[in-house]
Amino acid sequence: MGLQAADGSDGSPRASGSDNSDLKGSHYAVPDVHDASLLDEARALINSQRAQWAEETEGWTWYTWLGYYVPFFSWIRTYKWKSWLLWDVAAGLSTGAMVIPQGMSYANLAGLPYVFGLYGAFVPCIVYAFLGTSRQLVVGPVAVTSILLGNGLSDFMPTEADPNNPVDPQVQENYNHAAIQIAFIAGCFYTAFGLFRMGWITNFLSSAMISGFMSGASITIALSQVKYILGLKIPRTDTLQDSLDEIFSNLSQFKWREFCMGMSFIFLLLSFQYLSRTYKRRLNFLKALGPLTVCVISIALMNIFDWYNPKEKPYIKPIGNIPSGLPGFTGTWWLPLFNVGRQMTLAVLICFIDVCESISIAKALARVNKYQLNYTQELRGLGIANLFGAMFSCYTTTGSFSRSAVNNSVGAQTPLANLTTGLMLMVTLLWITPVFKNMSQNVQGAIIIVGVLALFDYNEFIYLWKINKFDWLVWVVCFLTVLFAGVEIGIGVGVGLSIVVVIYKVAFPRISQLGRLPNSQIYRSLRLYPEAEETPGVLLLRVDAPLLFFNIEGVKEYVRKEITKSRADGKKSGIPVRVVVLDLAPVTDVDATGIHFLDDLVDELKEQEIHVVLGNPSLQVLVSLKRAHLDRKIGRSNLHVGMADAVAQAVFLVKEHQKVEGVNTV
Numbered sequence: 001m002g003l004q005a006a007d008g009s010d011g012s013p014r015a016s017g018s019d020n021s022d023l024k025g026s027h028y029a030v031p032d033v034h035d036a037s038l039l040d041e042a043r044a045l046i047n048s049q050r051a052q053w054a055e056e057t058e059g060w061t062w063y064t065w066l067g068y069y070v071p072f073f074s075w076i077r078t079y080k081w082k083s084w085l086l087w088d089v090a091a092g093l094s095t096g097a098m099v100i101p102q103g104m105s106y107a108n109l110a111g112l113p114y115v116f117g118l119y120g121a122f123v124p125c126i127v128y129a130f131l132g133t134s135r136q137l138v139v140g141p142v143a144v145t146s147i148l149l150g151n152g153l154s155d156f157m158p159t160e161a162d163p164n165n166p167v168d169p170q171v172q173e174n175y176n177h178a179a180i181q182i183a184f185i186a187g188c189f190y191t192a193f194g195l196f197r198m199g200w201i202t203n204f205l206s207s208a209m210i211s212g213f214m215s216g217a218s219i220t221i222a223l224s225q226v227k228y229i230l231g232l233k234i235p236r237t238d239t240l241q242d243s244l245d246e247i248f249s250n251l252s253q254f255k256w257r258e259f260c261m262g263m264s265f266i267f268l269l270l271s272f273q274y275l276s277r278t279y280k281r282r283l284n285f286l287k288a289l290g291p292l293t294v295c296v297i298s299i300a301l302m303n304i305f306d307w308y309n310p311k312e313k314p315y316i317k318p319i320g321n322i323p324s325g326l327p328g329f330t331g332t333w334w335l336p337l338f339n340v341g342r343q344m345t346l347a348v349l350i351c352f353i354d355v356c357e358s359i360s361i362a363k364a365l366a367r368v369n370k371y372q373l374n375y376t377q378e379l380r381g382l383g384i385a386n387l388f389g390a391m392f393s394c395y396t397t398t399g400s401f402s403r404s405a406v407n408n409s410v411g412a413q414t415p416l417a418n419l420t421t422g423l424m425l426m427v428t429l430l431w432i433t434p435v436f437k438n439m440s441q442n443v444q445g446a447i448i449i450v451g452v453l454a455l456f457d458y459n460e461f462i463y464l465w466k467i468n469k470f471d472w473l474v475w476v477v478c479f480l481t482v483l484f485a486g487v488e489i490g491i492g493v494g495v496g497l498s499i500v501v502v503i504y505k506v507a508f509p510r511i512s513q514l515g516r517l518p519n520s521q522i523y524r525s526l527r528l529y530p531e532a533e534e535t536p537g538v539l540l541l542r543v544d545a546p547l548l549f550f551n552i553e554g555v556k557e558y559v560r561k562e563i564t565k566s567r568a569d570g571k572k573s574g575i576p577v578r579v580v581v582l583d584l585a586p587v588t589d590v591d592a593t594g595i596h597f598l599d600d601l602v603d604e605l606k607e608q609e610i611h612v613v614l615g616n617p618s619l620q621v622l623v624s625l626k627r628a629h630l631d632r633k634i635g636r637s638n639l640h641v642g643m644a645d646a647v648a649q650a651v652f653l654v655k656e657h658q659k660v661e662g663v664n665t666v
Helices: 021-026 038-056 062-069 072-078 081-109 114-120 123-131 143-154 169-195 199-204 207-230 240-249 256-278 286-304 340-369 375-391 401-410 416-436 442-453 458-467 469-485 487-507 552-573 592-607 619-627 630-634 643-665
Strands: 511-516 523-525 538-543 579-583 611-615
Touching (some): 072 123, 081 143, 081 401, 081 416, 123 416, 143 169, 143 207, 207 256, 207 442, 207 458, 207 487, 256 286, 256 442, 286 416, 286 442, 340 487, 469 487, 511 552, 552 592, 592 619
Parallel strands (some): 538 579
Antiparallel strands (some): 511 538
């Protein structure tokens, strides 16, 4: 005989003289759940945000509002001139000395004239000093963005072998225009992300994917600079196999003088890095002085021994002329675009990578120095810095790992360090660029090779293997794809694989059978805790994922299998399964398919004389149940705040079944 509810709504079994009054306080107050329409919920959310904003900004003066949108006016008001000025200036000069050779090298990596690297470290640095909220982040050209831009533009734009001495100046001019246009588009995206608080988009770029991408890109970048160390003249390539093919096919051009000089610079830079790491307190400044030192040595040797002699074939190829003066206005270059689809795609790609790189660095520095970072303002600041940069001959810029680390280690206290770096670049552009005319090209290759080798994250590779094999797989696939297919395809494959892994984990969620730990009211997985005790006649299950359309079939099959297994075990023990308790604590969301699954499950189990009891349903799940009238179908007395109460209700139902069956048997 089936066990029926006393009424059509509460699901309590009919049994004379029996009740479950001890559990009344544990039921969810389903009728009290706010059952508003989606429009009402949206209005309530907007009103809540408005009220919160009004409360936060109450009493703000015009200067407070100015400081909110331009943080410079906020921190400069409380600036400790005696304590902080020396450290900010010292940090700014150190990063300025570092960015001059780096910026020139990265510009060449992007296929742009050297001077564009100096522009990129000048204008954005000054703008960010006014608008940024990170006290130690240094913005400017970076290696990853440079290679992305260089490889991406060369796919659809004609390029020159030497952007500083082009055979056809018009070809290089068009290429420069396209690079500035991408900086403009990226700046617009940056700013939009900040205005609409869309920084969450970067969550699709997992740390494993970013690490794998940067590790692969570091090898690609380093190989692209080997030609300057060997003295070869070969075209740009963006894959490992193409780079090696070009290098070995042109070894007949090998120049031993350039090789010896370049390798000496690499050894010297590595020695500076080793000393700065080994003796952090006394020699940490060597990290910043390394690139500048090799530049000075290169310039001195080239001039003393006349190795650049333009009258004959130079022994060692020099950089050549770098235009002096401040950057010209390039706002008129923004439109029309050369190739809308390709440039927009490239700008989005660069923007995503830059946002992840910059925000992750700023977040880490804020945590180390114990202050709060305003992520929305960071995005706005970086966006406006790129827009201003695009007005004055700057390609896309973002936060730099190496320069930010130096800025922090020297002792930067505020964004005034960025302002100092920008002013130092201005002085360089106005008066010092002729000094670099005879500097050897191999010094640029040495600086980039040593700089990008630090991006190869071998430790993360080992760490992911130990911690999470799925993330390790993402790292390896992204790394290999970047190496053998190119950076753009590598990023696309990495993002796609990361999303597939997430979907896989949600589509095939872990479902655990629970038991009660001895002498407690705590319920845990029987697989992890073999000592946990099963409840006779009750099957306890926990679904560790939202109930959504793409994982319902897997959940349904597992639940059916466990019920069949438990019924078979129950027949042997003499106590068949009469109640299935679902722990919904991990179920943060349920869609229409999930509701249909619960509805069908209740009907299916009812035919088998099995009740369904729910424990720990979230408010969102509870509202969905009420809207579908499932709260009445399941029985309001079968919805409980905690698992202990849900199991107590299940035990009560099992006992009632036993009583009814005993009466019928008689």
